[in-house]
Amino acid sequence: MSAIVYAIASIPMAVLLALILKHLKIGESTTFIALLLLPLGVWGIASGTISELSAGGVALTFREAAKSEVKLLPLTDVVENFQSIEKEGVAAIEGLTRTLTPGRPIALVLHLGRPGYYAPSAVVLYLQALSSFDPELTLVVTDPDGKFAAAADGRAVISYLSGQNGSETQARFREALDAPDAGKLLELPGFTKEAITADATNAEALTKMDQLARKTLVALDPEGRPKGLAKRDAIVTYLLVQLTTDTAKTP
Known part of the structure; x- marks a missing residue:
């Protein structure tokens, strides 16, 4: 439950950062993807689902994905x-x-x-x-x-x-x-x-x-x-969706 609370609490911060970057015209679409994924990252770290959140890019390393074979998507x-x-x-x-x-x-x-x-x-x-x-x-x-x-x-x-x-x-x-x-x-x-x-x-x-x-x-x-x-943005988004979907299906 505490992981969910942390994630909810991080949403206003992510939105505020996104608005500031947009106002200052700083950043690319991947920056906004990272900000939108911030609540997910906070929840994952708090719950133990995500083992690493790397700043400076969209790099979420899931424990389940790290243990599985790399999936090469066409x-x-x-x-x-x-x-x-x-x-x-x-x-x-x-x-x-x-x-x-x-x-x-x-x-x-x-x-x-x-x-x-x-x-x-x-x-x-x-x-x-x-x-x-x-x-x-x-x-x-x-x-x-x-x-x-x-x-x-x-x-x-x-x-x-x-x-x-x-x-x-x-x-x-x-x-x-x-x-x-x-x-x-x-x-x-x-x-x-x-x-x-x-x-x-x-x-x-x-x-x-x-x-x-x-x-x-x-x-x-x-x-x-x-x-x-x-x-690049389309591929990154696609991989993130596939990764989170596979993680959600993992018992």
């Missing part, structure tokens, strides 16, 4: 199929936005090796319009055969192309897209060639994200074509 369980929006011209932006489903991840897909086709200013307009539907919009670039070549956070690309040296950076961006390979594109800030196969495990995905300091990776099908997005 990444496809949490890969989000994105709405692939290919650039068709500025006039098509309004029509494309009508087809979007709120809440689903979006990727603006560009293709290498099409000289003169992509105007950087138009790409910025596309990214700005699409980011109002998906703030975590991803820019995906494929080779002429449609296979994954590079990716970048949409907001980072907007910032890069709209910076003080706009004309110079836009010229570099256009030149990189005109090329048949991603060599020049990968020299631009924010772009990566790293991706993950859709049949990888969640553990492998999180390890790679930590190594690359990225929150999102493009998931590829067996042919190397973009299939969806693997998001």
Whole structure:
């Protein structure tokens, strides 16, 4: 009973901390997940269900989970199929936005090796319009055969192309897209060639994200074509739900 009392008493503190962080615009979604899990952590420690609560990240180690074998969960369980929006011209932006489903991840897909086709200013307009539907919009670039070549956070690309040296950076961006390979594109800030196969495990995905300091990776099908997005927050939440569910079922 005392464990429940401790957990209830910790709820106002967790809510207050979350409101303060939100007001100061500090922290990421995982920070808020950690705060929301604070009452669970207090209850677990008081009751003996949780053996460790690690600050600075969502790291709850359950005794039952520590004694059991590691469960490798297919990444496809949490890969989000994105709405692939290919650039068709500025006039098509309004029509494309009508087809979007709120809440689903979006990727603006560009293709290498099409000289003169992509105007950087138009790409910025596309990214700005699409980011109002998906703030975590991803820019995906494929080779002429449609296979994954590079990716970048949409907001980072907007910032890069709209910076003080706009004309110079836009010229570099256009030149990189005109090329048949991603060599020049990968020299631009924010772009990566790293991706993950859709049949990888969640553990492998999180390890790679930590190594690359990225929150999102493009998931590829067996042919190397973009299939969806693997998001760190979604994987962490999924694993926590599975872990707590399994713990609750343990006699």
